[in-house]
Amino acid sequence: MIKRIFIxxxxxxxxxxxxxxxxxxxxSTELSKLGHYYVENGPQELGAPNLVTAVxxxxxxxxxxxxxxxxxxxxxGVGLLLRRTRRKDDDEDLEKGDRAEETAGVHKPASEIVETxxxxxxxxxxxxxxxxxxxxxLSPGGGFQGGAIIASGTMFLLLxxxxxxxxxxxxxxxxxxxxxxxxxxxxLGVTLAGGFLDNRIxxxxxxxxLFSAGAIPLIYTLVGLKVGFELSAVLDRFRxxxxxxx
Amino acid sequence: MSFLADLPISLxxxxxxxxxxxxxxxxxxxxxxxxxxxxxxxxxxxGIHMVMVSIGYxxxxxxxxxxxxxxxxxxxxxxxxxxPSALVLTAIVIGxxxxxxxxxxAVRIYKARKTLMIDECTESKW
Numbered sequence: 001m002i003k004r005i006f007i008x009x010x011x012x013x014x015x016x017x018x019x020x021x022x023x024x025x026x027x028s029t030e031l032s033k034l035g036h037y038y039v040e041n042g043p044q045e046l047g048a049p050n051l052v053t054a055v056x057x058x059x060x061x062x063x064x065x066x067x068x069x070x071x072x073x074x075x076x077g078v079g080l081l082l083r084r085t086r087r088k089d090d091d092e093d094l095e096k097g098d099r100a101e102e103t104a105g106v107h108k109p110a111s112e113i114v115e116t117x118x119x120x121x122x123x124x125x126x127x128x129x130x131x132x133x134x135x136x137x138l139s140p141g142g143g144f145q146g147g148a149i150i151a152s153g154t155m156f157l158l159l160x161x162x163x164x165x166x167x168x169x170x171x172x173x174x175x176x177x178x179x180x181x182x183x184x185x186x187x188l189g190v191t192l193a194g195g196f197l198d199n200r201i202x203x204x205x206x207x208x209x210l211f212s213a214g215a216i217p218l219i220y221t222l223v224g225l226k227v228g229f230e231l232s233a234v235l236d237r238f239r240x241x242x243x244x245x246x
Numbered sequence: 247m248s249f250l251a252d253l254p255i256s257l258x259x260x261x262x263x264x265x266x267x268x269x270x271x272x273x274x275x276x277x278x279x280x281x282x283x284x285x286x287x288x289x290x291x292x293g294i295h296m297v298m299v300s301i302g303y304x305x306x307x308x309x310x311x312x313x314x315x316x317x318x319x320x321x322x323x324x325x326x327x328x329x330p331s332a333l334v335l336t337a338i339v340i341g342x343x344x345x346x347x348x349x350x351x352a353v354r355i356y357k358a359r360k361t362l363m364i365d366e367c368t369e370s371k372w
Contacts, residue, residue, distance in 0.1 A: 011268060055331075055332040
């Protein structure tokens with residue numbers, strides 16, 4: 001009961017703080033100094049019409065590298081927590097019964113509608129993901145969004161064909177390759193251009209075309225591949241399958 | 247309800263975000279089911295994103311993407327602040343990663359205890 005009162009008091013105090021924040025809030029009528037600089041100079045300096053992309057990939061590129069690292073660590077943590085162990089043959093009967101029930105759930109096929117829709121839509125979903133991360137510097141979207149769309153394609157696949165095998169090896173190879181290349185591109189920025197993750201290591205190209213804005217499409221492709229395959233690996237880990245004794 | 251139309255739009259988003267933070271905190275503190283606690287965390291997370299986005303809003307601004315509708319010369323006066331948007335992009339991804347790790351812990355605890363209630367896991371509490 002005491003605990004309930006404390007929780008209620010804490011929430012009431014938080015609400016008071018929030019109320020004061022909201023009551024004194026004034027909508028800003030002009031950009032902050034930093035935002036003003038980015039908007040004014042971003043397009044000329046980096047050649048990217050999408051300014052959020054310019055900030056994420058180049059001006060704050062180091063933060064994005066950290067973000068990718070956090071996502072990698074969390075994917076590795078999920079992989080470690082939900083790792084699969086080999087099924088032992090000398091298990092107890094009771095556990096065998098449990099397993100049989102579980103695998104029966106796994107083997108139940110998806111309905112024909114879902115399967116057909118997946119066959120039809122899966123290539124388009126993947127293609128759309130690739131479109132989103134390739135056009136990250138021109139239109140809303142980018143590596144993380146495109147990667148999430150690719151992972152939703154994987155989700156589709158797992159819903160329709162629960163038995164489908166996703167190669168761990170392929171996932172880890174693509175993931176490590178893109179992560180490593182991302183860092184290499186960043187280091188090239190130090191030697192060839194103004195600093196770490198500077199996108200001007202390649203020519204800026206025609207403003208507004210697909211292959212422009214220097215290394216931004218390259219970086220976003222790497223990020224998109226990395227995020228897409230990482231999230232696919234996470235989804236694959238959450239798939240119900242025989243997980244063996246803990 | 248006509249006074250709502252006069253409020254600045256970012257204030258509405260800000261208040262909704264702060265409300266979501268409170269709902270999420272309430273959920274995390276009072277619920278005993280781990281999945282519900284994780285849902286509370288997600289609500290708080292989303293609320294914070296909404297607060298951040300609303301702070302970056304500039305009156306009658308649009309998305310910071312230069313195109314025909316937002317010419318380069320006038321961009322400074324017609325777009326919202328790109329920095330909070332970029333921060334929220336980062337925060338969404340990290341929130342997703344944290345949620346995935348929490349859910350996998352919940353799966354592990356469920357496998358070990360056959361329950362999702364946090365009260366059942368007492369021996370390692372302190």
